[in-house]
Amino acid sequence: MTRVVFLLLPRLHLLDLAGPAQVFSTAADFGCGYELSYVGEQEDVPTAQGLPIRAEAAWPELDPGDLVVVPGWRGPTFRDSPRLSRESASRLAAHHAAGGTVASVCAGADALGRAGLLDGRRCTTHHGLQDELARRYPKATVVRNVLFVVDDRVVTSAGIASGIDLALHLIAVRHGPGTAARVAREMVVYTRRNGDERQAGALRHRSHLSDVVHRVQDLIDSRFTEPLPLDGLATASGVSPRTLTRVFGEATGMTPLRYQQTLRVERAEHLIGRGATVESAARAVGFQDARMLRRLRSRTSGIRPVPAEDPA
Structure with a gap:
């Protein structure tokens, strides 16, 4: 059983969360063996669309084969990013150091940056935030105008719906492109969009x-x-x-x-x-x-x- 943990921060975009969650949930329905968990800095997490979400305060035990995903949030700049505790940043860094994969959607790349995971790596984010991400993390290489970037088990994607592309890519890597295509077909979305536009x-x-x-x-x-x-x-x-x-x-x-x-x-x-x-x-x-x-x-x-x- 592979655990997929979503780290929920205030003002998160629902589709940043729901898109990847639906991909892994559908893959689980097809027998791929995924269990989804939702953790947060607080139990009641407000979303950008006004619907509050309930999260667990305690992190589950993670294995190297597990995945942590940070959905993005609403904010015109990274200066408006929600607070990320030292514990959460340490959890992200420790999971990667142990051999695990850490991913982000849209502005969630800022959380990976605060955890030190972007330094020396290629990454991307929403096109409206790319310049700021490059300034904020000068040791990172920001790849512009692509859907997602994979670099040493750090996976970053562009805005909103690109989280679905990221998740389908991870399904294809782990279970084969046919399975990813089956999941995409079930979700009635394009299958296997490549990271490069x-x-x-x-x-x-x-x-x-x-x-x-x-x-x-x-x-x-x-x-x-x-x-x-x-x-x-x-x-x-x-x-x-x-x-x-x-x-x-x-x-x-x-x-x-x-x-x-x-x-x-x-x-x-x-x-x-x-x-x-x-x-x-x-x-x-x-x-x-x-x-x-x-x-x-x-x-x-x-x-x-x-x-x-x-x-x-």
């Missing part, structure tokens, strides 16, 4: 339950700018090229190559939207020149091909 556009192809296809997608997601021959993808997934093509098509409606091209085009569109030329965007995502990108943009997005002599 560059893959956000491909979410519509992640609602299946195939472990093999999720693992291949993970590989393509992380290396989509590189040549990825079908034989190599098949070897990495433990199936034949023919089987991979079949199951990938059944799960996503496309071939692995078409999926990789989709990621490339979506990333290129992101770069072009930020001022890059078509030529530079094409090379950045792995094309030798802009001709293929122009053809794919026209085919997938209904965008008229940009003439070769047009630098835009």
Whole structure:
């Protein structure tokens, strides 16, 4: 049995808590063996949405396989963060030191910082708090505009709903991507959103339950700018090229190559939207020149091909 402990601080956002709690509760319903606990600095914890929550004052005994999650709270700056006692900060640090995983949603990253868990690590938070987090914890590396970051069993996520993505990622790591997909499907949410926002556009192809296809997608997601021959993808997934093509098509409606091209085009569109030329965007995502990108943009997005002599 794995225990998931939520540390509740005043003015917490309900979805910061309810999203991850629902993920682990649903996983428990599927037999994954989770037990949820809620502890706080006080027994009656006010929330940002006005609904008070009852918490336990005493922490349960934790094992290295257990997880502690700190939901975020309402406050325009970290200066408005609720008080975190030395005992709670020590509990967070001690659990991590013992081999456990500690996570935060949104402003909850400040609690991890006060426990000394952000120093020397990559982390993230809500986009409106990223600059302040970087100033507050200069020894941390704040990764901007991503859904979540994992660094040495310290897991931080962006605002509000990204806590669901964080929890689904942890389910996928512990129980496989198929289980995470099953939980997401039960919750009627996108499954397996990646931490890096560059893959956000491909979410519509992640609602299946195939472990093999999720693992291949993970590989393509992380290396989509590189040549990825079908034989190599098949070897990495433990199936034949023919089987991979079949199951990938059944799960996503496309071939692995078409999926990789989709990621490339979506990333290129992101770069072009930020001022890059078509030529530079094409090379950045792995094309030798802009001709293929122009053809794919026209085919997938209904965008008229940009003439070769047009630098835009």
